[in-house]
Amino acid sequence: MRAYELMKETFFRKMYIYIAHLIWFAVYGLFLTLEPEEDSFYWIFFVWGGFFLPLTLSAGIFGDDMSSGRICVLATRPFWLGELYIYRLLGLSIQGALHFVLAGGLLLIIHRFTGVGNIDDLGAWLFSCWLLFNTWAAVSTSLSVVVKRAYNFVFLLAAFLFLGLLNSMLSWNNPDDTMTKVINAFVKYVCPPFDMLTKMAKGEYAKYSLIVGKYSAIKAVACVTHTFVLTVFYGILGVLVLSRRQFTCSQE
């Protein structure tokens, strides 16, 4: 019951959750009409759905409770506070899965009737989007434990852009520098794995062993495991902070 209620809450806590999903579907549709045959369509799908959507859905998932004082009642309930985090994150993950299944279904229908769009590799792209969604949802949810709703999205977006730009600049100017390698490794292995999941979805790992269709099964398992470990790592950070956090009941 507790798990069900906490997961359900992520769907119903705010009206904007529904509006966000509708806007995202509309934007997919817009991209579909603009660049129906291009590979970039999936890339936009990946960034828009896998990166921006979890930030939007999880913004204020704890921050709202803290600013309204609702957390003070939740934190006096007799269960491990980590459950509050874990089930909310699971709720977001289910929401993401439903979103991508629905988006994929709509794409298939549109493609079936109009012939618009490229549905090759659709399943792999949707799966990659969902993996990326989970990782960013964990990052954003953990951040929500310590910052207000207004900063949640902005902070992550700024950090993402800053690291991406820094990494690109250093790789361009000093590719053999130690600092470049360290930052490159950090972006590659510690940050949510954009590059890795994109390559997996595109089938660029086909050169590796155990090929299934255009994908390497071993590399796919490695990518999924890496993403899962990162999601759990960010989740553990959030749980630790939540368990040690102090709550005050003043309304902001």
Place this chain on the structure above:
Amino acid sequence: MIRNDNKQTTVVECEQLTKVYRKLCASRSKDVCALQRISLSVAEGQIVGLIGPNGAGKSTLLNLMAGLIFPTEGRVSVCGHPARSIKARSGLGYMPEHPAFLGRYSAWATLRYHGALLGLSRQGISVQIDKLTEQLQMDEYIDRPCSDFSQGMKQRLALAIALMNDPRFLLLDEPSNGLDPIGIIQLRDLLKKLRDKGTSIVISSHRLGELEKLTNDYIFLYRGQVVSFGDKIAAGHLGRLRVELVSNGNQIAKKLLPPAILLSASETELVIAVGEDDEVPDIVSSLAKGGARITSVLLQREDIEDVFLRLYKERN
């Protein structure tokens, strides 16, 4: 220091509780000491009123008891377990000053949500919701979304949430905020019933008149410290007997009255501290026998509001 010296089971115990708020990256000089070495205990079935001016540390004390914040020094135990532990929280009901709910949830869905968080079964949740809806008279709006609620409705729902687990220890922060007079009376009756069943209740409130109808046990906080009440107020017990005389007031007072109970004396008026009402005839008769020519006698009792004001003025 307020101590519960009777033999009843202690439900809440605070020992040498200190809370200092430190700002991140700020010097120690900017620390705010919200509570200083507070020790107190609350017995089973006791209602304690937590009073004090704004900024006295009432909310900090409530938050510490609820396990929402950690003490800088000292310890708090609730039902024999450290505050914030799951065992302590299983016996706790908490009602914040400004209750907040998910606006899209109805009162019924909100109660079901909290029942689920408490680990109650489906049937247990239904039974509790039915009971509380009836007790708090929420039938009319139980299916309405919380975003439509008035302050009074929110208060009732927050109280219902706090009572969902039949707590042994109830923490209420301004529970009568926004309640109409009928609601206040119902709340008072409900709290008395809970007390009679053995629930310990700590109420933080600025409505001193309301508190007075519920309890004689108060914790007066001032600048993070408990001002000892036992000997100074015992609200409702300390009385001032004002005796007017024709003359020789000073002389009679010195001869007949112990200095401990003589609050003030002049030629024509004596003010004497009185405990129980039945002390008055004895005092008056001893004064008359001692030669005092009494013209009038007036017994005045301090209510909690007077006490609050007196203590506040004494410390300013």
